[in-house]
Amino acid sequence: MVEDQKFYLGVDGGGTGCRACLCDADGVPLSFAKAGSANIMSSLDVARDSILQCCSEAVEQIGLPAEKLSQIPVYMGLAGAEYEALNTKLKQRLPFENIIVETDARISLEGAVGSGDGAAAIIGTGSIYQYRYNGVEKTTGGWGFMVGDLSGGAWLGRELLQETLLVYDGIHAGSPLTQAVLDQFGNNPQKIVEFAQGASPASFGTFAPMVFDFADKGDSFGVRLVHKAVANIEETLDRILPDATSPFCMIGGLGAIYAQRLGDDYKKHLIAAKGDALSGAVSLAIQSFNGRIL
Amino acid sequence: MVEDQKFYLGVDGGGTGCRACLCDADGVPLSFAKAGSANIMSSLDVARDSILQCCSEAVEQIGLPAEKLSQIPVYMGLAGAEYEALNTKLKQRLPFENIIVETDARISLEGAVGSGDGAAAIIGTGSIYQYRYNGVEKTTGGWGFMVGDLSGGAWLGRELLQETLLVYDGIHAGSPLTQAVLDQFGNNPQKIVEFAQGASPASFGTFAPMVFDFADKGDSFGVRLVHKAVANIEETLDRILPDATSPFCMIGGLGAIYAQRLGDDYKKHLIAAKGDALSGAVSLAIQSFNGRIL
Numbered sequence: 196m197v198e199d200q201k202f203y204l205g206v207d208g209g210g211t212g213c214r215a216c217l218c219d220a221d222g223v224p225l226s227f228a229k230a231g232s233a234n235i236m237s238s239l240d241v242a243r244d245s246i247l248q249c250c251s252e253a254v255e256q257i258g259l260p261a262e263k264l265s266q267i268p269v270y271m272g273l274a275g276a277e278y279e280a281l282n283t284k285l286k287q288r289l290p291f292e293n294i295i296v297e298t299d300a301r302i303s304l305e306g307a308v309g310s311g312d313g314a315a316a317i318i319g320t321g322s323i324y325q326y327r328y329n330g331v332e333k334t335t336g337g338w339g340f341m342v343g344d345l346s347g348g349a350w351l352g353r354e355l356l357q358e359t360l361l362v363y364d365g366i367h368a369g370s371p372l373t374q375a376v377l378d379q380f381g382n383n384p385q386k387i388v389e390f391a392q393g394a395s396p397a398s399f400g401t402f403a404p405m406v407f408d409f410a411d412k413g414d415s416f417g418v419r420l421v422h423k424a425v426a427n428i429e430e431t432l433d434r435i436l437p438d439a440t441s442p443f444c445m446i447g448g449l450g451a452i453y454a455q456r457l458g459d460d461y462k463k464h465l466i467a468a469k470g471d472a473l474s475g476a477v478s479l480a481i482q483s484f485n486g487r488i489l
Numbered sequence: 490m491v492e493d494q495k496f497y498l499g500v501d502g503g504g505t506g507c508r509a510c511l512c513d514a515d516g517v518p519l520s521f522a523k524a525g526s527a528n529i530m531s532s533l534d535v536a537r538d539s540i541l542q543c544c545s546e547a548v549e550q551i552g553l554p555a556e557k558l559s560q561i562p563v564y565m566g567l568a569g570a571e572y573e574a575l576n577t578k579l580k581q582r583l584p585f586e587n588i589i590v591e592t593d594a595r596i597s598l599e600g601a602v603g604s605g606d607g608a609a610a611i612i613g614t615g616s617i618y619q620y621r622y623n624g625v626e627k628t629t630g631g632w633g634f635m636v637g638d639l640s641g642g643a644w645l646g647r648e649l650l651q652e653t654l655l656v657y658d659g660i661h662a663g664s665p666l667t668q669a670v671l672d673q674f675g676n677n678p679q680k681i682v683e684f685a686q687g688a689s690p691a692s693f694g695t696f697a698p699m700v701f702d703f704a705d706k707g708d709s710f711g712v713r714l715v716h717k718a719v720a721n722i723e724e725t726l727d728r729i730l731p732d733a734t735s736p737f738c739m740i741g742g743l744g745a746i747y748a749q750r751l752g753d754d755y756k757k758h759l760i761a762a763k764g765d766a767l768s769g770a771v772s773l774a775i776q777s778f779n780g781r782i783l
Contacts, residue, residue: 277679278679335658335659335660336658338654338678338681338682339682339685339686341647341682341685341686342647342650342651342654342681342682342685343651343654343655343682345651345655353635353636356636357636357637357639360632360636360637361637361639364629364630364725364728365629365728366629366724366725366728384632385571385572387632387636388632388633388635388636388637391632391633391635391636392633392635430660431658431660434658434659434660
């Protein structure tokens with residue numbers, strides 16, 4: 196019976212891991228599976244393997260033969276998919292007959308606001324804003340923490356480590372937060388430098404929870420840094436929202452944490468996300484391959 | 490005749506290149522030689538080869554037999570020498586019987602102010618402050634541009650690229666400077682991100698001259714960035730100088746450029762450097778191995 200049905204796959208892939216959802220023609224989820232990293236910027240082969248692994252597993256779970264996999268249309272949202280060359284290469288290395296590879300921001304927006312207009316500030320290790328007005332979808336930010344991703348976890352961590360070294364040098368007055376960081380590195384600034392040289396954005400991002408915890412306790416630097424981060428977000432919202440009362444979602448690992456800390460004018464227009472990025476990928480799979488809006 | 494004399498080597502080594510000066514017992518230079526990178530953080534073997542090459546060449550230039558090299562006492566100042574493990578390894582891999590490896594900041598201060606008290610702001614690709622008061626020498630900064638090196642060329646470049654992307658996204662108003670950067674990357678922000686991902690501090694630093702040029706022409710962002718950079722330097726000088734009228738030097742690739750842009754209160758106490766880092770290495774070689782202060 197199951198073999199006569201139509202199936203669709205939605206995939207949400209990022210640096211940390213990759214998830215697939217197999218659904219029916221109505222977008223009803225039939226199975227879920229997880230695999231490792233699918234960051235095409237880091238390694239195309241690792242990403243391909245992760246994607247294949249979780250898609251295969253989702254297909255197996257409902258008892259479909261493995262050779263059916265390539266015939267199932269798949270819509271995936273991946274970090275780095277905006278880089279055309281990588282995007283094209285990935286599609287060539289995957290066996291799917293029908294495949295669409297879009298950014299993770301795109302499936303996140305779809306999951307959060309559905310197929311209508313709306314905006315999502317997606318703030319985790321990085322930061323990116325995805326929004327759709329009058330049916331036109333756009334992206335702001337998401338350039339990576341080296342030259343962008345303001346207010347993301349990696350950015351917060353780097354700002355904190357920089358401040359800690361300024362405190363160590365006696366240029367700035369310290370706070371319990373910078374002292375806690377110094378303690379963590381055995382009061383040895385060289386250890387901070389060594390960490391920073393080899394650190395991935397995710398490693399820098401591990402300091403983000405400390406920043407919020409200390410800020411909530413009134414730590415002078417923590418408060419200042421969170422204030423600066425919130426100001427960046429508000430400045431971007433001012434720019435991307437069509438007017439000051441437009442609703443928006445705050446999603447990503449730090450989305451909810453920042454949401455509580457926005458100014459009241461912003462909080463008033465904050466709405467809850469309808470679903471997550473994977474549900475967005477599923478919706479887009481149905482829309483794209485079955486011509487239906489869920 | 491030359492074989493009866495005593496000789497000393499001073500070496501100044503950094504990421505860009507390495508220089509050696511052979512001198513007599515009075516510190517009078519007899520020969521100079523150059524070689525490639527001596528950044529021990531990047532590659533200990535490359536650094537060792539560069540150091541050996543320029544030292545050997547300096548020795549050859551005055552007609553000394555190559556086997557004499559290892560008997561000549563050598564004082565070197567190297568970027569990264571504050572990392573004890575690297576410092577020790579380097580010394581083990583060099584043939585010198587008498588060798589001292591100190592930081593490039595240390596020989597720079599010696600060159601700039603001699604053996605007495607004084608301070609030097611050393612600002613090139615990175616930024617570091619070296620100073621000596623009551624005979625006690627200290628260092629501030631120099632932690633690398635990822636978490637430090639404020640106002641250095643790499644920091645300036647990264648700030649400029651970040652601003653350019655904020656302008657591209659319409660978050661900030663542009664200026665001729667950010668437009669020039671966008672033009673340079675074919676108005677393609679992904680090219681900026683790709684550049685930033687693989688860029689060395691020196692590569693980021695290539696944007697520093699643009700920042701100063703545009704700032705001098707009144708470019709709104711250029712002026713703001715240089716102002717921020719100068720404020721960082723003045724803040725650090727306030728901290729390291731024993732009082733507001735203490736003299737100091739501004740050295741390094743951007744030292745003179747910043748010197749002109751400091752506030753008048755600082756400019757009044759700015760003094761010219763006596764010599765460069767290599768002359769400092771030579772002085773320290775004579776002091777350390779011949780017990781004489783030049």
